[in-house]
Amino acid sequence: xxxxxxxxxxxxxxxxxxxxxxxxxxxxxxxxxxxxxxxxxxxxxxxxxxxxxxxxxxxxxxxxxxxxxxxxxxxxxxxxxxxxxxxxxxxxxxxxxxxxxxxxxxxxxxxxxxxxxxxxxxxxxxxxxxxxxxxxxxxxxxx
Amino acid sequence: xxxxxxxxxxxxxxxxxxxxxxxxxxxxxxxxxxxxxxxxxxxxxxxxxxxxxxxxxxxxxxxxxxxxxxxxxxxxxxxxxxxxxxxxxxxxx
Numbered sequence: 001x002x003x004x005x006x007x008x009x010x011x012x013x014x015x016x017x018x019x020x021x022x023x024x025x026x027x028x029x030x031x032x033x034x035x036x037x038x039x040x041x042x043x044x045x046x047x048x049x050x051x052x053x054x055x056x057x058x059x060x061x062x063x064x065x066x067x068x069x070x071x072x073x074x075x076x077x078x079x080x081x082x083x084x085x086x087x088x089x090x091x092x093x094x095x096x097x098x099x100x101x102x103x104x105x106x107x108x109x110x111x112x113x114x115x116x117x118x119x120x121x122x123x124x125x126x127x128x129x130x131x132x133x134x135x136x137x138x139x140x141x142x143x
Numbered sequence: 144x145x146x147x148x149x150x151x152x153x154x155x156x157x158x159x160x161x162x163x164x165x166x167x168x169x170x171x172x173x174x175x176x177x178x179x180x181x182x183x184x185x186x187x188x189x190x191x192x193x194x195x196x197x198x199x200x201x202x203x204x205x206x207x208x209x210x211x212x213x214x215x216x217x218x219x220x221x222x223x224x225x226x227x228x229x230x231x232x233x234x235x236x
Contacts, residue, residue: 014194
């Protein structure tokens with residue numbers, strides 16, 4: 001009975017952090033802060049749920065321990081890879097900002113298609129507005 | 144199998160809340176301004192799905208569902224890593 005009470009408390013602890021993480025993913029202003037919020041779901045939220053499940057069903061606790069260890073190993077790696085891709089996108093944007101006077105081909109800089117289509121359209125329109133005639137071929141720099 | 148009525152009701156309540164959390168999480172997949180945002184929201188949804196499968200194992204009283212959760216975690220990890228590498232380097236592998 002005490003075990004079940006503790007398990008239910010752990011379940012609601014995990015549910016609370018899942019709710020907070022999802023709220024953060026909706027409400028946070030930019031990609032890296034959203035990543036911070038969704039990391040809480042993977043560690044605190046899921047771990048609360050797993051501890052609660054292991055307390056409520058002791059027969060399955062070995063499998064739940066294996067699942068917990070696997071999530072503990074993989075979730076920071078996945079979060080780090082997503083953060084690296086966010087950083088790479090900002091790098092591309094800064095690169096485009098430095099080359100704003102040259103008429104570069106945006107799609108040649110953005111090799112993997114990270115920039116959204118509306119942003120590319122905005123950049124091309126801005127280039128056309130500031131473009132001077134008889135400037136020669138546009139230089140496309142490869143990253 | 145869990146005997147007490149109190150724990151049964153609590154587990155079903157948590158399962159219902161987790162399933163309803165999927166709807167605001169998929170909002171970020173649809174609206175998400177950039178490609179990394181969508182990838183991150185899909186990662187969040189798979190994390191929630193692992194929790195839902197574990198809750199389902201508690202409701203049904205079968206341990207095999209936890210193995211399914213382990214398989215989902217493994218495939219979600221491979222998928223997230225390959226898409227993130229595709230975004231940041233231009234190729235998946």
